[in-house]
Amino acid sequence: MRRRLIAVLVGVVVLVLAVQDLPLVGHLRVVERDRLVTRLERDAFILAGRVEEDLEAGTADDNAVLLGLVERYEVSEDVSVVVTDTRALAVLGPDFDVGEDFSNRPEILEALAGRPETGERDSVTLGQRLFYVSVPVLSGDGVVGAVRITAPASRVDEEVADRLWGLGLVVAISVAIAAFAALVMAWTVTRPLSRLSESAARLAGGSLSERAPEGEGPPEVRSLARRFNLMAEQIELLVARQRAFAGTASHQLRTPLTALRIRLESLAAASDGVSSDPALTEHIQEAIAETDRLHRMIEGLLALTRAEEAGLAPVEVDLAAIAAERIDYWAPLAGERGVELRLRGDDPEIALAVAGSVEQIIDNLVDNALDVAPLGSEILLEVERAGERTELRIIDAGPGLSETDRDMAFDRFWRAPGATPGGSGLGLAIVRQLAESAGGSARLDAAATGGVAAVVSLRRPEGR
Ligand SMILES: Nc1ncnc2c1ncn2[C@@H]1O[C@H](COP(=O)(O)OP(=O)(O)OP(=O)(O)O)[C@@H](O)[C@H]1O
Numbered sequence: 001m002r003r004r005l006i007a008v009l010v011g012v013v014v015l016v017l018a019v020q021d022l023p024l025v026g027h028l029r030v031v032e033r034d035r036l037v038t039r040l041e042r043d044a045f046i047l048a049g050r051v052e053e054d055l056e057a058g059t060a061d062d063n064a065v066l067l068g069l070v071e072r073y074e075v076s077e078d079v080s081v082v083v084t085d086t087r088a089l090a091v092l093g094p095d096f097d098v099g100e101d102f103s104n105r106p107e108i109l110e111a112l113a114g115r116p117e118t119g120e121r122d123s124v125t126l127g128q129r130l131f132y133v134s135v136p137v138l139s140g141d142g143v144v145g146a147v148r149i150t151a152p153a154s155r156v157d158e159e160v161a162d163r164l165w166g167l168g169l170v171v172a173i174s175v176a177i178a179a180f181a182a183l184v185m186a187w188t189v190t191r192p193l194s195r196l197s198e199s200a201a202r203l204a205g206g207s208l209s210e211r212a213p214e215g216e217g218p219p220e221v222r223s224l225a226r227r228f229n230l231m232a233e234q235i236e237l238l239v240a241r242q243r244a245f246a247g248t249a250s251h252q253l254r255t256p257l258t259a260l261r262i263r264l265e266s267l268a269a270a271s272d273g274v275s276s277d278p279a280l281t282e283h284i285q286e287a288i289a290e291t292d293r294l295h296r297m298i299e300g301l302l303a304l305t306r307a308e309e310a311g312l313a314p315v316e317v318d319l320a321a322i323a324a325e326r327i328d329y330w331a332p333l334a335g336e337r338g339v340e341l342r343l344r345g346d347d348p349e350i351a352l353a354v355a356g357s358v359e360q361i362i363d364n365l366v367d368n369a370l371d372v373a374p375l376g377s378e379i380l381l382e383v384e385r386a387g388e389r390t391e392l393r394i395i396d397a398g399p400g401l402s403e404t405d406r407d408m409a410f411d412r413f414w415r416a417p418g419a420t421p422g423g424s425g426l427g428l429a430i431v432r433q434l435a436e437s438a439g440g441s442a443r444l445d446a447a448a449t450g451g452v453a454a455v456v457s458l459r460r461p462e463g464r
């Protein structure tokens with residue numbers, strides 16, 4: 001953004017200068033030409049005044065003083081001078097022979113007719129374009145000769161080019177000032193704006209405590225930063241309230257639910273042997289199972305609220321060691337279901353996670369895998385480095401899930417149609433939340449076994 005601003009400002013300045021200076025170059029040419037004409041005409045008339053007497057007396061060709069004067073003038077002005085008599089024959093001119101005929105030069109004939117003449121023409125003799133001034137040498141009322149001064153036409157261009165250097169310098173200084181002004185503007189306006197944009201991105205990324213610096217940049221940007229901070233405060237407050245509500249509500253539901261379960265159990269005990277209706281006993285047992293499900297759901301919601309509030313700095317944990325420990329814990333239950341749990345790779349693998357969260361993650365994923373693992377199959381726990389992260393994979397040989405279901409499975413309360421009864425649909429939501437609170441991620445992949453590979457990817461501490 002900063003670079004674009006500088007480019008735009010410099011571009012605008014260059015454009016303005018071009019619009020303004022291009023006609024100026026044309027104008028400069030005209031002015032320079034006029035200046036040259038005026039100067040040469042003046043010199044030609046002065047010279048005409050000096051040669052008048054000698055021309056009349058016919059002694060111009062051997063006046064050494066006059067010749068010296070003309071020679072010095074030619075050298076200092078870088079021009080060529082010729083003085084002719086009324087027959088257009090040269091009488092003085094260091095570059096020409098005395099007596100050389102100039103009657104085929106129209107400007108000399110014009111001067112001899114009493115009319116000063118200036119202009120440009122191609123010179124056959126010199127093979128270049130000439131700029132000339134020719135004036136009559138007057139004596140009384142009559143014309144006694146002509147003085148012509150010539151310079152290469154490129155002289156005008158050279159003088160214009162000299163002027164253009166000055167103009168170029170002005171352009172360069174203007175562009176430099178524009179670039180400097182753009183830099184200052186970029187520093188004072190775009191820098192606070194990009195800071196604000198970074199803050200907005202962090203807020204959008206879930207960092208609700210993010211605030212933008214309020215004291216930087218022009219008043220409009222400061223006011224924007226203040227409003228942004230007000231908005232961030234509101235969002236943080238609303239989210240905190242909502243979480244607190246979910247937490248308290250779940251917590252408050254626990255007690256009546258426990259009481260309900262106790263009553264159902266005593267009802268079951270009381271009816272046992274009294275009622276001969278087996279359907280009644282069955283209903284009571286189903287009601288107990290439902291309260292258990294409700295209980296698990298409430299525990300899940302509480303776990304989710306705690307994971308969201310975690311905000312704790314991640315710590316270094318050994319994924320392989322925790323996986324081995326959880327396998328020991330789950331092995332008896334798996335054994336009952338005829339399923340084997342195996343760990344691949346038992347070298348220590350250090351990753352960053354919120355304390356205690358890896359255990360919860362593995363428990364949820366193994367629980368899911370056990371729900372679908374066929375008799376005699378194996379559930380594989382893998383811990384492996386993947387680029388800058390370390391991945392924990394739990395792979396089952398169950399029926400698997402379609403791609404859309406694998407995404408949806410992380411939604412709260414989502415359960416596949418026909419999933420094993422009793423679940424709350426919160427397990428994977430908790431897994432993802434726990435992984436994300438340590439800067440990691442969680443996903444379900446299709447496994448080569450046909451089942452699901454649940455993958456949790458965690459950051460590694462620097463240098464590990
Ligand atoms: N390994 C798996 N293979 C097949 N389907 C799975 C697997 N893991 C999860 N699922 C599907 O995703 C759904 C959601 O899983 P999740 O763990 O979030 O909830 P749950 O297991 O139903 O309940 P809870 O974990 O709260 O007891 C499950 O109901 C199941 O349908």
Ligand SMILES: [Mg+2]
Nearest residue numbers: 364368427428
């Ligand atoms: Mg589950």
